[in-house]
Amino acid sequence: MNELRKYTWIAWTSARSSWAYFGDAIGRVIFFSIILYIFLRLWTTTFTQTGATHLGGLSITQMLWYLTITEAIMLSGPKVSTLIDEDVRTGTIAVQLLRPMSYAYYRLAMTLGERTIRFLVNLVTGCAIAFLLVGQLPMVGFGMLTLCATLPLAFILDFLGLFLVGLSAFWLEDTSGLLLLYSRGVLIAGGTLIPLDLYPSAVRPILSWLPFANITAGPAHVFVSPLPQDLAMILCRQITGTLVLGAIAFVIYKQALRRVFVNGG
Amino acid sequence: MNVVELKNLRKSFALKRGGLFNRTTTEVTAVAGIDLIVQPGESVAFIGPNGAGKSTTIKILTGIMRPTSGSAQVLGLVPWRDRTKLATRIGAVFGQRSQLWYHLPALDSFELLSRIYNLDKNKYKARRDMLIERFALQPFLNTPVRKLSLGQRMRAEIASSLLHSPEVLFLDEPTIGLDVVARQELRDLMREWNRDEGLTVFLTSHDAGDIEHVARRVVVINNGQVMLDDTVSTVKRRYLGQKIIGARFHEQPGTFDMEGVTELKRSEYAVKLIVDTEKTDIDRVAAAILHAGSVADITIEDPPLEDVIARMYGDQRNGDQRNGTEKASQTGADAK
Numbered sequence: 001m002n003e004l005r006k007y008t009w010i011a012w013t014s015a016r017s018s019w020a021y022f023g024d025a026i027g028r029v030i031f032f033s034i035i036l037y038i039f040l041r042l043w044t045t046t047f048t049q050t051g052a053t054h055l056g057g058l059s060i061t062q063m064l065w066y067l068t069i070t071e072a073i074m075l076s077g078p079k080v081s082t083l084i085d086e087d088v089r090t091g092t093i094a095v096q097l098l099r100p101m102s103y104a105y106y107r108l109a110m111t112l113g114e115r116t117i118r119f120l121v122n123l124v125t126g127c128a129i130a131f132l133l134v135g136q137l138p139m140v141g142f143g144m145l146t147l148c149a150t151l152p153l154a155f156i157l158d159f160l161g162l163f164l165v166g167l168s169a170f171w172l173e174d175t176s177g178l179l180l181l182y183s184r185g186v187l188i189a190g191g192t193l194i195p196l197d198l199y200p201s202a203v204r205p206i207l208s209w210l211p212f213a214n215i216t217a218g219p220a221h222v223f224v225s226p227l228p229q230d231l232a233m234i235l236c237r238q239i240t241g242t243l244v245l246g247a248i249a250f251v252i253y254k255q256a257l258r259r260v261f262v263n264g265g
Numbered sequence: 266m267n268v269v270e271l272k273n274l275r276k277s278f279a280l281k282r283g284g285l286f287n288r289t290t291t292e293v294t295a296v297a298g299i300d301l302i303v304q305p306g307e308s309v310a311f312i313g314p315n316g317a318g319k320s321t322t323i324k325i326l327t328g329i330m331r332p333t334s335g336s337a338q339v340l341g342l343v344p345w346r347d348r349t350k351l352a353t354r355i356g357a358v359f360g361q362r363s364q365l366w367y368h369l370p371a372l373d374s375f376e377l378l379s380r381i382y383n384l385d386k387n388k389y390k391a392r393r394d395m396l397i398e399r400f401a402l403q404p405f406l407n408t409p410v411r412k413l414s415l416g417q418r419m420r421a422e423i424a425s426s427l428l429h430s431p432e433v434l435f436l437d438e439p440t441i442g443l444d445v446v447a448r449q450e451l452r453d454l455m456r457e458w459n460r461d462e463g464l465t466v467f468l469t470s471h472d473a474g475d476i477e478h479v480a481r482r483v484v485v486i487n488n489g490q491v492m493l494d495d496t497v498s499t500v501k502r503r504y505l506g507q508k509i510i511g512a513r514f515h516e517q518p519g520t521f522d523m524e525g526v527t528e529l530k531r532s533e534y535a536v537k538l539i540v541d542t543e544k545t546d547i548d549r550v551a552a553a554i555l556h557a558g559s560v561a562d563i564t565i566e567d568p569p570l571e572d573v574i575a576r577m578y579g580d581q582r583n584g585d586q587r588n589g590t591e592k593a594s595q596t597g598a599d600a601k
Contacts, residue, residue: 002383005380006380006381006383009376009377009380009381010377010380010381013366013369013373013376013377016369016373017366017367017368017369020368020369020409021368090362091362092362094324094327094329094359094362095357095359095362095363095364097328097329097348098327098328098329098352098355098357099352099364099381099382100349100350100352100353100381100382100383101349101381258331260324260329260330
């Protein structure tokens, strides 16, 4: 119980710290609004040009709300891997290891705290833009519930991926290449820009079981199409992904701790 | 029970060099058999030149690193095995690394640390208020850490590392980058805490002043081995009894013919003197400088620690050579 309170407080402190620079927060909202507006216009044009009423099983209203959610999740992510990379290179990780807590859980709590606030801001902004462009989504209340059910594991999955990228600083000179690969994975293979149902049927099952798809596409899918069986499937994939990535992260983290050399003070 | 107990502690690293096809691995020894015992309430300066093995030893003592061989115990615990348990009983301050949240006031970091260390709420509040008073933190307690001066930040850093009432405090270059006043304030606080609260202090620094003012025992290491282990007063008498005085004048200064004063450097309007404080007082030399001409600027410094260590190393080598010669002649005599 004490341990839970400890990490909850870290998350809370992190959430407060993320609002220390109000200007930065406003900047993020403006950036998110512009990106979202561009994608919404692109998909509106695609629907108009093709004359289709549904693409990948989604109507234009569902598609635009789908994009709102995927972008809100994608752009709410703190720079976890960069922070871990910095901690490793500057030796700051040594300061964190001197406290009675797990460095991995500390970073997870920080990420969840900061991300929750950022996501809520993106969600409110995104909903306002989507509502103005295409109006309200049917069953939005139930969709919101299913979205909330899938978000915690989506954030944890994304954290685990970025945690692994950050830990690679123990072995690699530069982790930016891996980060680029990972973020493109979430963007393209994860169905952030294009729903997975629009991919060829041969690759769709593979993509849907990869962690990427269960970070943005999964929660967005159950938001626009809140079916209990889909929710169960997404949760099942998320749990599997969390267990697998968690186990990998555990092994890599243990190995990484053996490589803490901390040169020069 | 000893606070620190090291027996033949060794740590070596494999250093890999070269590309994919011509990779070579060299073994680098950072710590080469250190034996050390620190008693409760001691204040020990652990010093040495860069690359001597200080940081590696501290990392082993705090449980971040495992030694290659030998044994280490801190407060009866094996640091790398009982790291989390040990963390509740030790404090650490790294001069170049902060444990305070940059965007939030120090008070918020204190609150967070109280949760991390699972401190009892009432005990935490009493301890926090006492630290705020003793470290004079009140005026900037609600200011975000990013807006504090380095001196204020370091005071808050040390206070935060004492929140959980540690039994031993590891200080790694705590005064680095501080101005003269802030440095002295911090030294006074560390000494006070060691004297009044019985806190064991384990300090590493490149500043001879830190050692002189904070510690009572000096352990010098070089090439991963203990080179000297003595009281500060002995070391001070033997190695730190010198000050460097630099003075700039508006006119050409006169000569300084005083016992224990040697001119290190002289230009048209400036002079640098090394003063043996055993033979002459600093204030007498300062008075002579003021008498020598119209003074534009005057500085008094400790000799660089590297120079002090080089002298210690020189003495040690001479001692070893003497012992070697004595042993050789004794062996020769035995053979006869």
